[in-house]
Amino acid sequence: FLRHREFLWQEGHTMHATEEEAREETMRMLNLYADFMENVLAMPVVRGRKTDKEKFNGAEETYTVECMMHDRKALQAGTSHYFGDGFARAFDITFTGRDNQLHYPHQTSWGVSTRMIGGIIMTHGDNNGLVLPPRIAPIQAIVIPVAQHKEGVLDAAAALLDRLKAAGIRAQMDDSDQSMGWKAAQYEMKGVPLRVEIGPKDMEKGQCCICRRDSGEKVFVPLAELEAKVQELLDAVHDGLFQRAKQNLEDHTKVCRTLDEVKSFMEGEGGFAKTMWCGELECELKMKEQAGVTSRCMPLKQEAVGDTCVCCGKPAKHMIYWGVAY
Ligand SMILES: [Zn+2]
Structure with a gap:
């Protein structure tokens, strides 16, 4: 892509x-x-x-x-x-x-x-596969019956599926003969945000178990609260993914004041080097040549992280982000 x-x-x-x-x-x-x-x-x-x-x-x-x-x-x-x-x-x-x-x-x-x-x-994405943001995930919730050969389980799972669909949630059910472990891994790999499980014990307690793809966290939800809780969890997965990505961005954006600092930052963990820049092409080319970075952008929210150009030391005109691009 x-x-x-x-x-x-x-x-x-x-x-x-x-x-x-x-x-x-x-x-x-x-x-x-x-x-x-x-x-x-x-x-x-x-x-x-x-x-x-x-x-x-x-x-x-x-x-x-x-x-x-x-x-x-x-x-x-x-x-x-x-x-x-x-x-x-x-x-x-x-x-x-x-x-x-x-x-x-x-x-x-x-x-x-x-x-x-x-x-x-x-x-x-992570090492277990895709992680899809809930608002565009083709399947937002996968319903999986547990011990589906037991009496009433398939009907209970089908009822959950109907309720989720009626609430406008993109849901599907997997009642195939594959094992529970296989199914869990399959939908994890496909990045489905929520896995909704129901088995005989849950039915006795009037609940289902919902597992989040982003954190692996499991919650037991009273059946009466199904639709509201699924919607709430989808929003929570969205927020969780956004916050994690934002943290990654913030943790790997580093203010650098000299070309050497940019070089050692990029040779190390790398990310966005945030510097001042004089605006001259010559310095931009030198950054590429010496630190292997291209200019990403001059953020609309400008802030002064120094007075002088990271490269030539002349008075700076812009705050700018450098990085390695795809
Ligand atoms: Zn310069």
Whole structure:
């Protein structure tokens, strides 16, 4: 999904009467992508602007949402470009404005692709397989009858499945002949957020057992509270995944003040090196050559982590993140 020959993507192009409107659209789409990644995919992002070297050809400005994968490499997960009126001038595209005069429109373009699927796998997955964020998981809850040959168990499990589906939860049941252990491992590998088990003992107690994919934690839930509790647990898994990824991002983002610091950080555990930068291409190239990093973005939330460029020591213009990208 990250290095592919073919991929699907979602892309948009817009034209606006004014620069202000086009810039507004550029930021609106960047924020829309960021919200989707954080609130649906549970992937924390850094919103920022690309350097001139890394920006899209022909764009005046390229904005990006950068994610950190669990191996601490960077993934550019989506971009949004402000084109100005350069393309319109080059191709002589004009419109008649309210003043009845011809004008060049201001353009934007933005896109994400199936590389986001790679991002989901690389952000949340663990050694047991996929871990899917609940809000996009094709199966949110898998119902598994325990000791299903015993009287009434299959009916009880089917009743749970019906209730979950009626509550709008994407649920399935596995009543195949495979062993309990095989089934548990199978849905763990597939990343299903919740496993709902019911057996004879649970039926006696009027409960079921729900196991979370993200933490392995098990809870016993009174049957009367099934729908509410499953919904609550799906949100808890989302929050758990987001917090874990955010912790990874924060733990592996390090303020560096010299090129040597960046080098030793990247040779060690690596991640995002957060530094000041003078804005010169020469320093950007030297960072790549000497520390093996590319500029990821200049975060929209700027902060002064020093006064001088990490590379040349001249007065700094921007705070910037460096990293190794997919
Ligand atoms: Zn510099």
